[in-house]
Amino acid sequence: MNQSHPKPREQWGTRMGLIMAMAANAVGLGNFLRFPVQCVNNGGGAFMIPYFVAFILLGIPLMWIEWGIGRFGGKYGHGTTPGMFHYLWKHPLAKYIGAIGLLIPFALVVYYNYIVSWTLAYSVFSFTGKYAGIMNFQGMADFLAAYQGKVSNNYFPSIATAFLFFCITHFSMMWIVSHGVSKGIERLAKIAMPLIFVFGIILVIRVLFLGTPDPKFPGNNIANGFGFIWNPDFSMLKQSKVWLAATGQIFFTLSVGFGAIQTYASYLKPKDDVVLSGLATSATNEFCEVILGGSIAIPVMVAFFGLAQTQTIAASGAFDLGFFAMPVIFQKMAFGNLFGTIWFFLLFLAGITSSVAMAQPMMAFLQEEFKMTRKIAAWIVGTMTFFFTLPVIFFLKHGFLNEIDFWIGTFGLVVFAILEVVLFIWVFGGKNAWKEINDGADIRLPKFILPIMKYVTLAYLVVLMVFWFIQDGWGVMTMKGVAAADYPYIWFARFMLIGIGICMIFLVRIAWQKKHIIQQRIPE
Amino acid sequence: MTTGGWIFIALSWSFILVLMIASFVRVLRKK
Numbered sequence: 031m032n033q034s035h036p037k038p039r040e041q042w043g044t045r046m047g048l049i050m051a052m053a054a055n056a057v058g059l060g061n062f063l064r065f066p067v068q069c070v071n072n073g074g075g076a077f078m079i080p081y082f083v084a085f086i087l088l089g090i091p092l093m094w095i096e097w098g099i100g101r102f103g104g105k106y107g108h109g110t111t112p113g114m115f116h117y118l119w120k121h122p123l124a125k126y127i128g129a130i131g132l133l134i135p136f137a138l139v140v141y142y143n144y145i146v147s148w149t150l151a152y153s154v155f156s157f158t159g160k161y162a163g164i165m166n167f168q169g170m171a172d173f174l175a176a177y178q179g180k181v182s183n184n185y186f187p188s189i190a191t192a193f194l195f196f197c198i199t200h201f202s203m204m205w206i207v208s209h210g211v212s213k214g215i216e217r218l219a220k221i222a223m224p225l226i227f228v229f230g231i232i233l234v235i236r237v238l239f240l241g242t243p244d245p246k247f248p249g250n251n252i253a254n255g256f257g258f259i260w261n262p263d264f265s266m267l268k269q270s271k272v273w274l275a276a277t278g279q280i281f282f283t284l285s286v287g288f289g290a291i292q293t294y295a296s297y298l299k300p301k302d303d304v305v306l307s308g309l310a311t312s313a314t315n316e317f318c319e320v321i322l323g324g325s326i327a328i329p330v331m332v333a334f335f336g337l338a339q340t341q342t343i344a345a346s347g348a349f350d351l352g353f354f355a356m357p358v359i360f361q362k363m364a365f366g367n368l369f370g371t372i373w374f375f376l377l378f379l380a381g382i383t384s385s386v387a388m389a390q391p392m393m394a395f396l397q398e399e400f401k402m403t404r405k406i407a408a409w410i411v412g413t414m415t416f417f418f419t420l421p422v423i424f425f426l427k428h429g430f431l432n433e434i435d436f437w438i439g440t441f442g443l444v445v446f447a448i449l450e451v452v453l454f455i456w457v458f459g460g461k462n463a464w465k466e467i468n469d470g471a472d473i474r475l476p477k478f479i480l481p482i483m484k485y486v487t488l489a490y491l492v493v494l495m496v497f498w499f500i501q502d503g504w505g506v507m508t509m510k511g512v513a514a515a516d517y518p519y520i521w522f523a524r525f526m527l528i529g530i531g532i533c534m535i536f537l538v539r540i541a542w543q544k545k546h547i548i549q550q551r552i553p554e
Numbered sequence: 555m556t557t558g559g560w561i562f563i564a565l566s567w568s569f570i571l572v573l574m575i576a577s578f579v580r581v582l583r584k585k
Binding site for chain 2: 045046049074075076078082253254256257260261262303306307309310312313314316317320321472473
């Protein structure tokens with residue numbers, strides 16, 4: 031074992047707390063906004079066929095792989111992928127590949143937390159009636175643009191309000207992680223997840239009883255809303271884009287490829303189950319996505335605005351649905367202020383629990399590899415992410431956030447997932463990986479899961495990576511459609527990411543030079 | 555909503571609920 035760890039590592043307080051924390055990590059804004067939009071745009075009910083195929087062949091196996099890697103690393107005192115990969119592959123390069131598992135969650139926090147702060151702000155605006163009276167989508171688009179500092183109008187003369195809500199969100203996140211795994215993250219999850227369930231169920235019940243809100247438009251009703259999302263269009267299944275959209279959705283929704291699941295799983299005891307807990311986590315996420323997420327935004331939109339407008343909003347993306355359409359819809363409902371507050375606070379809870387998970391790998395790295403106290407690590411991570419978020423906030427209109435989101439939040443995730451599958455299943459070895467996953471398992475996994483992990487899951491990931499690069503990557507790389515005036519900002523975003531990546535590699539190098547006795551043990 | 559829509563919603567929700575309930579029942583039993 032690593033001799034440089036005098037104090038025992040932190041551990042989860044209870045098994046249910048761990049599952050709640052893992053589920054809270056997976057449940058995010060995408061469950062309630064991205065999923066219904068993807069479903070509507072890709073064949074309705076028929077979308078669920080490729081969706082569940084990807085869930086079984088990609089999502090759950092990858093979930094078990096990440097849990098397995100995490101618990102394996104935890105045995106050696108490592109809560110982050112540089113240390114975990116170091117023990118999976120006896121090669122000097124392994125720890126540097128693991129540095130990607132620090133870069134991704136760190137860079138994600140930098141912009142995701144800012145988006146989460148919008149949901150908190152909108153929850154407050156909904157409660158106070160700040161956007162009351164704006165009854166069309168364009169009006170809400172102008173409201174959001176002013177909030178984000180893109181324009182100035184009567185609602186927001188400057189970006190100060192957005193900055194204030196970002197500060198509140200950011201310090202909340204850091205306050206939680208500074209209290210540690212059991213007393214901070216687990217406690218938050220035990221409060222947030224039940225609230226997400228309760229708020230979600232309240233909203234679904236409200237939606238179900240809406241019926242036909244305006245009798246003048248009998249076609250605009252909840253049944254048609256559910257029909258819009260669930261009526262299958264099997265002809266869409268012939269299109270490869272539908273299968274890729276479903277695969278991408280499963281990949282995003284389970285929060286795999288982030289580096290966060292490994293860190294959470296590293297706080298397990300060596301003989302704790304990962305198979306059943308991983309399955310329970312995945313199922314909880316699917317409940318929030320398919321049952322709650324699929325029953326709120328789209329059905330209510332159809333009931334109030336009809337199929338044509340819903341189609342337009344869905345085609346323009348999840349973001350427009352959440353921030354332009356939903357505030358208008360809530361104003362048309364009785365007690366709309368209350369339901370709007372609940373809706374945006376639900377999104378905030380879903381988001382902040384994911385932000386906390388993204389901040390934890392860097393926390394664990396500084397605590398374990400540099401022997402920092404939790405408070406000092408929290409201050410450092412908090413300060414660094416705060417300053418890196420500033421250009422995201424102030425250069426938003428120049429495409430700064432979108433640039434980071436593609437390279438880290440889309441392409442980076444799938445590249446990292448491929449690397450971890452190759453290292454765990456192919457380099458560490460299928461037998462070792464299988465033994466590692468099944469050690470202490472409460473349910474027996476059928477043996478055919480291993481070849482699925484080895485070939486099918488990997489093939490899914492490679493196809494996703496190639497497709498995303500061809501579809502979006504080349505255009506993003508060559509700045510297709512970017513205004514010439516925004517080029518410097520895009521380059522700034524790229525250099526910032528490269529800079530953070532180089533810093534991570536240096537930190538890993540320093541940590542290993544200072545403290546590590548390279549152990550040659552590879553389990554038989 | 556068409557019959558196909560009802561079938562897909564019923565199958566999807568059932569699959570998820572069964573998976574969730576079964577896994578949590580096992581978790582609670584093993585606790």
